Amino acid sequence: MSLTRRQKWRIEKIQAERVVRANKAADSNQNLGNSAEVQIGLVITRYGQRLLVESEAGDLVQCTARRNIDLSVAGDQVIFQMNDDNTGVVTALLERDNTLERSHKIIAANIDELWLVVAIEPHYQFDLIDRYLVVAENGNLPIRIVVNKIELSKNIEQVKTDFAMYQSIGYKVSYLSVKEQIGTAEFKQQLNDKTHIFLGQSGVGKSSLINELIPNLNLRVNEISKKSKLGKHTTTNTTLYHIPSGGDLIDSPGVREFHLNTLTSQEILSGFREFKPFIGQCKFRNCVHINEPDCAIKNALGNGSIHPKRYESYLNLI
Numbered sequence: 001m002s003l004t005r006r007q008k009w010r011i012e013k014i015q016a017e018r019v020v021r022a023n024k025a026a027d028s029n030q031n032l033g034n035s036a037e038v039q040i041g042l043v044i045t046r047y048g049q050r051l052l053v054e055s056e057a058g059d060l061v062q063c064t065a066r067r068n069i070d071l072s073v074a075g076d077q078v079i080f081q082m083n084d085d086n087t088g089v090v091t092a093l094l095e096r097d098n099t100l101e102r103s104h105k106i107i108a109a110n111i112d113e114l115w116l117v118v119a120i121e122p123h124y125q126f127d128l129i130d131r132y133l134v135v136a137e138n139g140n141l142p143i144r145i146v147v148n149k150i151e152l153s154k155n156i157e158q159v160k161t162d163f164a165m166y167q168s169i170g171y172k173v174s175y176l177s178v179k180e181q182i183g184t185a186e187f188k189q190q191l192n193d194k195t196h197i198f199l200g201q202s203g204v205g206k207s208s209l210i211n212e213l214i215p216n217l218n219l220r221v222n223e224i225s226k227k228s229k230l231g232k233h234t235t236t237n238t239t240l241y242h243i244p245s246g247g248d249l250i251d252s253p254g255v256r257e258f259h260l261n262t263l264t265s266q267e268i269l270s271g272f273r274e275f276k277p278f279i280g281q282c283k284f285r286n287c288v289h290i291n292e293p294d295c296a297i298k299n300a301l302g303n304g305s306i307h308p309k310r311y312e313s314y315l316n317l318i
C-alpha cells in the first residue's frame with residue numbers, strides 16, 4: 001500500500017511541478033526562493049493555519065499554505081517550496097486515500113490501519129466494539145482489534161471464542177499483554193511501512209502500548225516544539241510520529257478516544273459488513289430488519305449467517 005502511495009506521489013509531483021512552472025509569474029510576489037524546488041512533504045502536525053512538514057530528506061519545515069489550498073492534517077501529503085528564510089509554502093494537497101473525521105472535521109489522513117484496543121479489564125463490550133467498527137466501515141478505514149492484558153484472563157478459551165466471531169467476518173485480532181510483553185515483538189513487526197492510529201476506551205492500555213513502541217515520545221514532542229517555533233507543542237496536537245522499529249503513528253487524545261458521531265440508520269446498517277449480501281433482499285423495500293416478515297437479515301440470523309450478538313448490537317445502535 002505504501003509503495004503504490006509513493007508511486008502516486010511521484011506522478012502528482014511531476015504534475016505539480018508543471019503547474020508551478022506555469023504559475024511562475026504569480027509566484028514572483030510570494031517571496032519564494034529563486035530556484036525554489038518543488039518538494040513532496042508529509043504533514044507532521046498543524047498549528048492553526050500553520051503546518052509542520054517533513055521533507056523527503058527528513059527535515060522539518062514550518063510552512064504556511066496558499067489560501068486556496070484545503071486545510072491539511074497530520075498524515076497528509078503535500079507539495080511545498082522553500083522560501084528564502086527556511087520556511088515553506090504549501091502549494092498543493094495530494095489526494096487522500098482516506099480520512100478520520102470527528103464531528104465532521106478531518107483530524108487525520110492516509111491511515112493504513114486503525115487498531116481498536118480493547119482489554120480484559122475494563123472488560124470488552126461487544127456493542128462498544130461494534131460502534132467503532134461501524135465508524136471504520138463508513139469511513140472506509142481498515143480496522144483491526146487488539147485484545148490487551150490477556151495475562152489477566154482466567155478463561156482465554158472464552159476470549160478466543162468471543163473474538164472468533166469478529167475473525168469469521170474478516171477482522172484481524174491480536175492478543176497482547178503489554179505488561180508481560182506477550183505478543184509485543186510480533187505486534188511491532190506488523191506496523192512496518194504503514195501509518196497507524198490506536199483508539200479505544202480509557203484504561204485499556206493505549207498509552208502503555210504507545211510508550212512501548214515509542215519510548216522517547218516526549219523527546220520527540222519537545223523536538224517538534226523546538227523545530228516548529230510556533231509555541232509549545234504538546235501531545236494534545238494531533239501529530240504523526242515515526243516508530244523507531246518501523247511504521248508511523250498518528251496520535252492525540254482526540255484521536256485515541258474518538259467516538260461515534262450520530263450516524264444515520266443507513267450508515268449503521270452498512271457498518272455491519274456481514275449484513276451486506278442480504279441488504280436489498282427483504283420483502284419490503286423499507287424494511288428496518290426488526291419485525292418485518294420475509295426479512296433477509298432476520299433469515300440470515302435464523303440460519304446462522306449473522307451472529308446473534310452482532311444482530312443485538314445492530315438493534316442497540318439503530
Ligand SMILES: Nc1nc2c(ncn2[C@@H]2O[C@H](COP(=O)(O)OP(=O)(O)O)[C@@H](O)[C@H]2O)c(=O)[nH]1
Binds near residue numbers: 150151152201206209
Ligand atoms: N495487567 C495489565 N495492565 C496493563 C497492561 N497494559 C497496560 N496496563 C495498565 O492499565 C492501566 C491503563 O493503561 P493506559 O496505558 O494508561 O491506558 P489508556 O487509558 O488506554 O491509555 C495502567 O495502569 C497500565 O499500567 C497489561 O498488559 N496488563
Ligand SMILES: [Mg+2]
Binds near residue numbers: 203206
Ligand atoms: Mg492514556
Ligand SMILES: [Zn+2]
Binds near residue numbers: 287292295296297298
Ligand atoms: Zn429486513
